[in-house]
Amino acid sequence: MSEIVVLCEHQNEKIKKTSLELLSKAHDLAGQLSGKVIALFIGTGMEPLVSELGLYGADSAVLAEHSLLDRYNTLGYAQAVCQAVEQFKPSILLGTASPLGKDLFPRVAARLKTGLASDCTDIRLEGGKLIASRPVYSGKAFVDVVFNTPLQMATTRPNSFPIKTLETGKTAKVVRLNLNLSSLRCPMKELGQGETGRVDLTEAEIIVSGGRAMANADNFKILREMAQVIGASVGASRAAVDSGYAPHDMQVGQTGKVVNPKLYMACGISGAIQHLAGMRTSKVIVAINKDPEAPIFGKADYGIVGDLFTLVPLLTQEFKKLLAE
Numbered sequence: 001m002s003e004i005v006v007l008c009e010h011q012n013e014k015i016k017k018t019s020l021e022l023l024s025k026a027h028d029l030a031g032q033l034s035g036k037v038i039a040l041f042i043g044t045g046m047e048p049l050v051s052e053l054g055l056y057g058a059d060s061a062v063l064a065e066h067s068l069l070d071r072y073n074t075l076g077y078a079q080a081v082c083q084a085v086e087q088f089k090p091s092i093l094l095g096t097a098s099p100l101g102k103d104l105f106p107r108v109a110a111r112l113k114t115g116l117a118s119d120c121t122d123i124r125l126e127g128g129k130l131i132a133s134r135p136v137y138s139g140k141a142f143v144d145v146v147f148n149t150p151l152q153m154a155t156t157r158p159n160s161f162p163i164k165t166l167e168t169g170k171t172a173k174v175v176r177l178n179l180n181l182s183s184l185r186c187p188m189k190e191l192g193q194g195e196t197g198r199v200d201l202t203e204a205e206i207i208v209s210g211g212r213a214m215a216n217a218d219n220f221k222i223l224r225e226m227a228q229v230i231g232a233s234v235g236a237s238r239a240a241v242d243s244g245y246a247p248h249d250m251q252v253g254q255t256g257k258v259v260n261p262k263l264y265m266a267c268g269i270s271g272a273i274q275h276l277a278g279m280r281t282s283k284v285i286v287a288i289n290k291d292p293e294a295p296i297f298g299k300a301d302y303g304i305v306g307d308l309f310t311l312v313p314l315l316t317q318e319f320k321k322l323l324a325e
């Protein structure tokens with residue numbers, strides 16, 4: 001009962017970075033429990049994905065392969081996860097707090113009649129039991145969640161843990177799950193993909209966001225230029241989105257996306273509580289604002305008081321020089 005199952009998300013024949021982070025964390029936890037890490041894959045054509053898994057600490061890979069699951073399907077995935085749990089009886093089940101994880105895990109928890117700590121920023125063990133730390137009240141406080149069910153389930157935010165590779169990788173044993181999906185009522189026929197080539201904000205390591213101060217959609221190009229140089233994704237405040245300067249999928253905050261990057265640069269954003277709710281767990285926050293009293297400075301690690309239309313192009317030039325060295 002010391003197995004840890006990690007649901008690994010994959011896209012375009014690659015394991016998502018967020019799942020590698022979680023495998024690394026699971027490897028640490030399994031070491032403390034003298035347990036094993038099982039990487040669970042759901043979908044089709046996953047065999048090539050498992051060759052490097054051992055490097056990230058997985059002891060085995062369980063493939064739940066089925067033609068009806070070549071695209072994400074809530075009911076089918078829930079069945080696959082529940083079946084894996086029944087078969088391997090783990091003490092811990094982990095997933096990413098991605099759109100997929102947020103949709104899937106509550107259903108799995110209900111089916112398995114077990115507790116779920118969702119959207120956590122840290123997990124650890126105390127006395128062999130999982131403790132999951134998650135933000136509450138729009139990120140103003142953190143609670144430690146403990147479980148009173150044998151299965152302990154948590155989803156964690158992207159960028160919460162570093163990816164560690166083992167010096168001597170193991171070879172993960174491959175096990176196939178015999179899935180019976182005859183009762184699947186709603187197979188997914190089609191999944192549309194947005195045109196953007198950007199890393200989704202929820203997974204981005206660096207985000208440059210613009211607020212109402214951007215004044216129009218065209219002005220976002222100075223943020224895109226900086227983002228391109230430093231490998232960032234571009235976000236926006238709700239005021240910028242509501243004003244039509246940026247699409248809603250770029251909105252960060254309570255009614256937008258919750259992000260957890262290593263670096264968040266807020267440009268011309270005042271720092272309203274609803275914006276902070278979406279980005280306050282960022283590791284480093286930099287604010288550029290011409291008002292020295294702007295509330296964002298109360299949350300920022302580094303603040304620059306000045307006009308963003310002067311400062312952002314200057315920073316872009318400096319980043320270019322530094323990165324060229």
Ligand SMILES: Cc1cc2nc3c(=O)[nH]c(=O)nc-3n(C[C@H](O)[C@H](O)[C@H](O)COP(=O)(O)OP(=O)(O)OC[C@H]3O[C@@H](n4cnc5c(N)ncnc54)[C@H](O)[C@@H]3O)c2cc1C
Nearest residue numbers: 211212213237238239253254255256268269270275290308
């Ligand atoms: C229920 C609810 C949900 C909400 N959800 C969200 C959400 O998900 N995300 C979100 O962001 N907001 C959300 N809001 C809105 C939120 O309350 C704020 O109105 C919004 O975040 C303000 O956006 P802003 O900081 O871009 O604009 P403002 O508050 O207008 O701030 C603009 C800032 O730009 C600075 N500035 C102006 N010109 C320049 C310049 N040239 N250079 C540098 N700085 C300059 C100003 O000093 C100011 O601080 C929500 C509100 C409600 C009621």
